[in-house]
Amino acid sequence: MAGTLPRSPLAPARFPELPVISGVRFASTAAGVRYAGRDDVMLALLAPGSTVAGVFTRSATRSAPVLDCQEKLRHTGGADAAGAAILVNSGNSNAFTGARGEQSVQAICAATALATGLPVERIFTASTGVIGERLPHDRIIAVIDDLAASLDEGAIEPAARAIMTTDTFAKGASCTVEIDGRTVSIAGIAKGSGMIAPDMATMLVYIFTDARVEQKRLQALLSELNERTFNCITVDSDTSTSDSLMLCATGAAGVDAGESESFAEALHAVMLDLAHQVVRDGEGASKFVEIRVSGAQSDAEARVHGRSIANSPLVKTAIAGEDPNWGRIVMAVGKSGAAADRDRLGIRFGDIPVAENGWVSPGYREETAAEYMKNQELVISVDLGIGDGQAVIWTCDLTHGYIDINADYRS
Amino acid sequence: MAGTLPRSPLAPARFPELPVISGVRFASTAAGVRYAGRDDVMLALLAPGSTVAGVFTRSATRSAPVLDCQEKLRHTGGADAAGAAILVNSGNSNAFTGARGEQSVQAICAATALATGLPVERIFTASTGVIGERLPHDRIIAVIDDLAASLDEGAIEPAARAIMTTDTFAKGASCTVEIDGRTVSIAGIAKGSGMIAPDMATMLVYIFTDARVEQKRLQALLSELNERTFNCITVDSDTSTSDSLMLCATGAAGVDAGESESFAEALHAVMLDLAHQVVRDGEGASKFVEIRVSGAQSDAEARVHGRSIANSPLVKTAIAGEDPNWGRIVMAVGKSGAAADRDRLGIRFGDIPVAENGWVSPGYREETAAEYMKNQELVISVDLGIGDGQAVIWTCDLTHGYIDINADYRS
Numbered sequence: 001m002a003g004t005l006p007r008s009p010l011a012p013a014r015f016p017e018l019p020v021i022s023g024v025r026f027a028s029t030a031a032g033v034r035y036a037g038r039d040d041v042m043l044a045l046l047a048p049g050s051t052v053a054g055v056f057t058r059s060a061t062r063s064a065p066v067l068d069c070q071e072k073l074r075h076t077g078g079a080d081a082a083g084a085a086i087l088v089n090s091g092n093s094n095a096f097t098g099a100r101g102e103q104s105v106q107a108i109c110a111a112t113a114l115a116t117g118l119p120v121e122r123i124f125t126a127s128t129g130v131i132g133e134r135l136p137h138d139r140i141i142a143v144i145d146d147l148a149a150s151l152d153e154g155a156i157e158p159a160a161r162a163i164m165t166t167d168t169f170a171k172g173a174s175c176t177v178e179i180d181g182r183t184v185s186i187a188g189i190a191k192g193s194g195m196i197a198p199d200m201a202t203m204l205v206y207i208f209t210d211a212r213v214e215q216k217r218l219q220a221l222l223s224e225l226n227e228r229t230f231n232c233i234t235v236d237s238d239t240s241t242s243d244s245l246m247l248c249a250t251g252a253a254g255v256d257a258g259e260s261e262s263f264a265e266a267l268h269a270v271m272l273d274l275a276h277q278v279v280r281d282g283e284g285a286s287k288f289v290e291i292r293v294s295g296a297q298s299d300a301e302a303r304v305h306g307r308s309i310a311n312s313p314l315v316k317t318a319i320a321g322e323d324p325n326w327g328r329i330v331m332a333v334g335k336s337g338a339a340a341d342r343d344r345l346g347i348r349f350g351d352i353p354v355a356e357n358g359w360v361s362p363g364y365r366e367e368t369a370a371e372y373m374k375n376q377e378l379v380i381s382v383d384l385g386i387g388d389g390q391a392v393i394w395t396c397d398l399t400h401g402y403i404d405i406n407a408d409y410r411s
Numbered sequence: 412m413a414g415t416l417p418r419s420p421l422a423p424a425r426f427p428e429l430p431v432i433s434g435v436r437f438a439s440t441a442a443g444v445r446y447a448g449r450d451d452v453m454l455a456l457l458a459p460g461s462t463v464a465g466v467f468t469r470s471a472t473r474s475a476p477v478l479d480c481q482e483k484l485r486h487t488g489g490a491d492a493a494g495a496a497i498l499v500n501s502g503n504s505n506a507f508t509g510a511r512g513e514q515s516v517q518a519i520c521a522a523t524a525l526a527t528g529l530p531v532e533r534i535f536t537a538s539t540g541v542i543g544e545r546l547p548h549d550r551i552i553a554v555i556d557d558l559a560a561s562l563d564e565g566a567i568e569p570a571a572r573a574i575m576t577t578d579t580f581a582k583g584a585s586c587t588v589e590i591d592g593r594t595v596s597i598a599g600i601a602k603g604s605g606m607i608a609p610d611m612a613t614m615l616v617y618i619f620t621d622a623r624v625e626q627k628r629l630q631a632l633l634s635e636l637n638e639r640t641f642n643c644i645t646v647d648s649d650t651s652t653s654d655s656l657m658l659c660a661t662g663a664a665g666v667d668a669g670e671s672e673s674f675a676e677a678l679h680a681v682m683l684d685l686a687h688q689v690v691r692d693g694e695g696a697s698k699f700v701e702i703r704v705s706g707a708q709s710d711a712e713a714r715v716h717g718r719s720i721a722n723s724p725l726v727k728t729a730i731a732g733e734d735p736n737w738g739r740i741v742m743a744v745g746k747s748g749a750a751a752d753r754d755r756l757g758i759r760f761g762d763i764p765v766a767e768n769g770w771v772s773p774g775y776r777e778e779t780a781a782e783y784m785k786n787q788e789l790v791i792s793v794d795l796g797i798g799d800g801q802a803v804i805w806t807c808d809l810t811h812g813y814i815d816i817n818a819d820y821r822s
Contacts, residue, residue, distance in 0.1 A: 057745075059742070059745035059746050060744065060745045060746075060747075060750070060751040060752075060753065061741045061742065061744055061745030061751065061753045061756070062745065062753075093738075095738070095741070095742075096738060096741040096753065096756075096766070096769065096770065097769075097770055098754065098768065098769035098770035099769070099770075100770065101770075130738060131738025131739070131741055131742060132737060132738040132741060132766065132770075132771055133738075133771075194725065236724045236725065237648075237722070237723070237724065238723050238724060238725045238739075238742060238743070238746065239742070239745070239746035240742065241741065241742055241745055311648070312648075312649050313647045313648065313649060313724070313809075313813070313817070314605065314647065314649045314817055317813070317814055317817035317818045318817065318818070320814065320818045321817070321818030323818070326543060327504075327506070327507060327541060327542025327543040327544075328542070328649075330472045330506070330507045330542055330543060330652065331470070331472065331506075331542060331649060331650070331651065331652055332649070333471065333472055334468075334470035334471045334472030334473065334650070334652055335470050335471075335649065335650035336471075339471070340471040340472065341471075342471065342472045342473075342507065343509065345472070345507075355507065355543065357509065358507065358508075358509035358510075359507065359508055359509035359510075359511065359512075359543075360543055360544075398724075398814065399814060399818075400811050400814050402724070402728070403728055403731065403809065403810060403811050403814060406724070406725055406728035406729065406732070407728045407729070407731045407732030407734070407810075
């Protein structure tokens, strides 16, 4: 399926120039897991001293690789000295594959440990694609030596391509920041376009930096920023069994960024950029929508309202039809379960006041709102008027393209 | 829009023969609220002594008529003696219309009270259609005298048609039951096809019986049965601002059915039939799907799993594509938030074992499952294997038809 879909109209013009992150090298190849004629396995090798943090799906049916990564990150004490490796395949998610799924992960980790000289506890894997089919791990193991032999600092873009499934473009983002007179770089890649409603992290995302950040701090930073980036996007309200977000700090830049505000800001920018790119590649998406919620009883309640709006099929189809059907926003706020007062609710499309004080805004003209809805990027603001809670959620519309892709898509 | 859509392929062959319910008369007419060339207002008049119960949406942005009905049902002591009237319009939901919405309800209730000789406290109204536009109540008031003058015991079918919006067929169901040697009849009508994920009741549903049932008992019966019927259906996970379910007992059959098991069973059958008809008219629906959940930690958790499966866009599009993509069921169970153990989960499509013990069932053949998915009516069974909780949820698939209807539908 991958590769046959037209490129999303919301895609960036091209894959960005990403800085080399000293201390991490990449390799990709075609193992024929499911797809023909394209790379479907990637290996990233991290130099000794690198710290690794991860956030994963909370799905009760999470995949074997996710369970394995979580277990390994639980006991990272002193493991940094060895370095680490990340091995990812697309085409098969190795989810709901029972004991055989765990055997596949063990076999892949053992082979990767052998090829890289790393302890097996430092091999992290991920698999993305069809659920419930046995992973043909022999095909992956057959290419690991080749991957280990062809590692290259500059090969992050092919790695981003190798992890794609229904993605219509490869996703990358980067940022550089000065700390103590030294330049620190952050570069990340992501895949994802359907089954996107992260409950903890989303899809597959790998971010690398040459800063030095102690592991506990790295994990805290990642978890905190995840709440404001990947956990604020939704394409279709469906949460993947494989969501994995990992952040690796090689320390090669020779500067500790653990307490640096500007490092945290740069990392936030990279994560948000990648999260937005996932939405921009939402299956069938034709509009990129930012939903700003304010005046809710708490930030958590603002997020509940924002998700209710962003996941509503009726809101999403109205946006697809360029219809300023703001009554559906009212409906979505009403059903969310979070507190709302009908007569304090205010709604804006872009800068256009649409509703206030429990009714349509004075001077609202449907033609003006309809004109605004023709934009490819939309901002919908909802003010609950009952507190200080706020949230921003990003989503896309629901179009015929989503049905086309999903009514007969496998992996 | 209504009337221009093709009849749902899941529709029953014809509107059923409904028995006359002694003590209630109907009238419908065209008031031009929004639609041209069709009836859009209906009046039902209940004889003195009738009891009335109601269940309504829990939406925080519920409509002015819903708020008014709830207020009136809160204080029904002794009001039965007067009889009651129900007045419903389609085309405009009078939701999110602020103080003007309440004024419209008051004006309509006052005019209906005048035309019927009933106290205003016994006039119940409902409005369904576009949200956020002022209800042109003058057009409705202008036809009330005509409605009151043309009431007819046998006119329930045109009443069912007058309350339709995007419905592609009128919905009716009935049952008769013998109690103490007398025949008691129940007949009901419903509208609904989108914005269907009842949180309390669904859409507009009016059920009438000639049994005598004391008001508190009538309300208890309705609320209890609602949990197993309308609260177990979902078309698109969106909850309406106007959901109203009312049950009226005229007592004309001269028998008290309040404690009758067979009456409760008959009422359950009528409610379930109407609930299923709403799903069968789900916007764009091509398949009717029953999702049976068992082995959950509790009935409530079983329902959470069932709704998670039924509302998943990826499950619904796979069904539309006749793809036995059971991995998406695993995903929906995993994301639901209710307890699940990957390795105890079992899934069946009809009688076909699909997954068990955390993996695909031995002997599962995709061709057999694919053949089953071609049926217009599907049963998907999920056993959690961790408790005794069970639930049944009914839903439909997600097709291009849903996008067609909702990307440019207004009311």
